[in-house]
Amino acid sequence: MLRKILTVLxxxxxxxxxxxxxxxxxxxxxxxxxxxxxxxxxxxxRGEKExxxxxxxxxxxADIFFGDxxxxxxxxxxxxxxxxxxxxxxxxxxxxxxxxxxxxxxxxTYGMLYYVLFFMLRGRFDFSFxxxxxxxxxxxxxxxxTIFVYPVILLINERLEDRExxxxxxxx
Amino acid sequence: MSPVVRKQREGFTLPGKYLLLILTLVCIxxxxxxxxxxxxxxxxxxxxxxxxxxxxxxxxxxGGLLSTxxxxxxxxxxxxxxxxxxxxxxxxxxxxxxxxxxDKYELNKLRELVELDEQYGEYKxxxxxxxxSDTGNWYSVFTIDKGTNxxxxxxxxxIAGGGLVGKVSSVGPNWSKVTSIISDNSNVSAMMITTEDNxxxxxxxxxxxRGNISFSQLIDSAGNVGIGDKIVTSxxxxxxxxxxxxxxxxxxxxxxxxxTKSGELTPAVDFEHLSEVLVITDLKQNVVxx
Numbered sequence: 001m002l003r004k005i006l007t008v009l010x011x012x013x014x015x016x017x018x019x020x021x022x023x024x025x026x027x028x029x030x031x032x033x034x035x036x037x038x039x040x041x042x043x044x045x046r047g048e049k050e051x052x053x054x055x056x057x058x059x060x061x062a063d064i065f066f067g068d069x070x071x072x073x074x075x076x077x078x079x080x081x082x083x084x085x086x087x088x089x090x091x092x093x094x095x096x097x098x099x100x101x102x103x104x105x106x107x108x109t110y111g112m113l114y115y116v117l118f119f120m121l122r123g124r125f126d127f128s129f130x131x132x133x134x135x136x137x138x139x140x141x142x143x144x145x146t147i148f149v150y151p152v153i154l155l156i157n158e159r160l161e162d163r164e165x166x167x168x169x170x171x172x
Numbered sequence: 173m174s175p176v177v178r179k180q181r182e183g184f185t186l187p188g189k190y191l192l193l194i195l196t197l198v199c200i201x202x203x204x205x206x207x208x209x210x211x212x213x214x215x216x217x218x219x220x221x222x223x224x225x226x227x228x229x230x231x232x233x234x235g236g237l238l239s240t241x242x243x244x245x246x247x248x249x250x251x252x253x254x255x256x257x258x259x260x261x262x263x264x265x266x267x268x269x270x271x272x273x274x275d276k277y278e279l280n281k282l283r284e285l286v287e288l289d290e291q292y293g294e295y296k297x298x299x300x301x302x303x304x305s306d307t308g309n310w311y312s313v314f315t316i317d318k319g320t321n322x323x324x325x326x327x328x329x330x331i332a333g334g335g336l337v338g339k340v341s342s343v344g345p346n347w348s349k350v351t352s353i354i355s356d357n358s359n360v361s362a363m364m365i366t367t368e369d370n371x372x373x374x375x376x377x378x379x380x381x382r383g384n385i386s387f388s389q390l391i392d393s394a395g396n397v398g399i400g401d402k403i404v405t406s407x408x409x410x411x412x413x414x415x416x417x418x419x420x421x422x423x424x425x426x427x428x429x430x431x432t433k434s435g436e437l438t439p440a441v442d443f444e445h446l447s448e449v450l451v452i453t454d455l456k457q458n459v460v461x462x
Binding site: 012015016017018019020021023024029030031033035047048049052053056061062064065066068069070071072074075078079082085114118119122124126129130133134137138 | 186188191192195196198199200201202203206207212216217220223224227228231232235239303304305306307308309310311313315341349356357377378381444
């Protein structure tokens with residue numbers, strides 16, 4: 001229960017941060033994608049199901065506030081959460097390489113998908129421009145933010161898992 | 173925690189694959205439904221309006237406060253100089269104003285003579301603050317702190333600093349979503365103020381990096397349109413009220429078909445530093461009906 005409440009609060013907190021404060025720290029008009037960090041890290045920390053659910057809600061929030069119609073962000077984020085969940089079997093908290101690699105890949109994938117769905121299909125074919133000016137800077141900036149955000153998420157998750165393990169032992 | 177243990181615990185719940193399938197179907201259904209209609213907009217907007225918007229409102233208020241304090245300290249000196257020059261300007265403008273007042277009086281009299289109403293004199297406006305901006309880097313959509321409770325409705329025009337910002341695309345009780353004209357998926361029907369030729373102004377992410385947006389389909393066979401000319405919203409647009417300034421032409425070239433022209437314009441609004449906007453509460457449809 002505590003986990004659910006904390007996760008919901010974390011998602012809301014990050015969305016609010018993303019849409020308000022991050023506008024002020026944008027570099028060259030590019031904002032880091034903290035929602036992607038959350039979706040991706042819950043995916044590989046907790047497995048497919050949590051990746052799906054958290055991706056869905058992160059995407060839905062973005063859809064409601066900034067999308068033209070509902071569901072598309074949710075779909076993209078959900079699948080990214082799911083695919084990250086596939087890596088939960090080889091995830092160890094001490095290892096930082098896998099999370100960084102997964103988060104940057106997730107963000108690049110998201111950028112490419114978004115370009116194809118919203119820009120290429122409308123006849124904007126200058127891929128190199130969009131890649132160099134939006135997708136790549138966003139991924140680099142996101143990975144920079146990950147260095148600060150990810151340890152916090154990891155800490156929260158580890159504390160929660162400790163708690164759950166202890167309460168499980170009480171029953172035995 | 174090993175995967176084996178986790179599997180046992182989740183044994184009686186829905187496996188991930190099915191959850192993914194179900195939510196995928198939900199997403200696709202939502203997309204299909206909301207693409208054409210607005211059925212979910214009001215309940216969903218209401219819920220998130222009370223869940224998220226108060227926090228966004230608070231944070232942006234606080235952030236605004238901080239940045240004003242910081243600016244105050246650095247800008248006192250420049251403000252003193254500016255004050256001086258502005259005083260001079262006021263004196264000049266007052267003089268000019270008197271002349272214009274006389275002209276207006278004359279204009280009104282002449283209008284009465286030709287029985288021409290002042291069709292679009294003054295629009296009713298209400299001020300709003302931007303409390304959140306798009307989470308991604310692709311479109312320029314933002315949220316303002318007023319909604320249906322303050323009489324905001326979809327398709328209302330949003331202006332700032334005398335220029336067009338965009339239009340309201342979705343509303344909740346205490347917030348609304350504004351799609352700006354620099355957004356890559358936005359198109360505005362516009363006209364040249366000098367020649368009254370119609371054209372289309374479209375947002376463009378590529379040009380926006382240089383601070384411009386693009387226009388196209390300008391029919392100007394006489395070649396009267398030049399750089400620096402004003403572009404305003406046109407009479408024939410169904411969403412935008414006429415004669416709102418959009419921007420100034422910075423580049424113009426003839427299309428390959430030799431009939432139309434296209435080019436770039438600089439928006440009149442400084443989209444980088446936008447914190448307060450004005451929403452025009454008159455809708456185009458109603459203004460025309462009256």
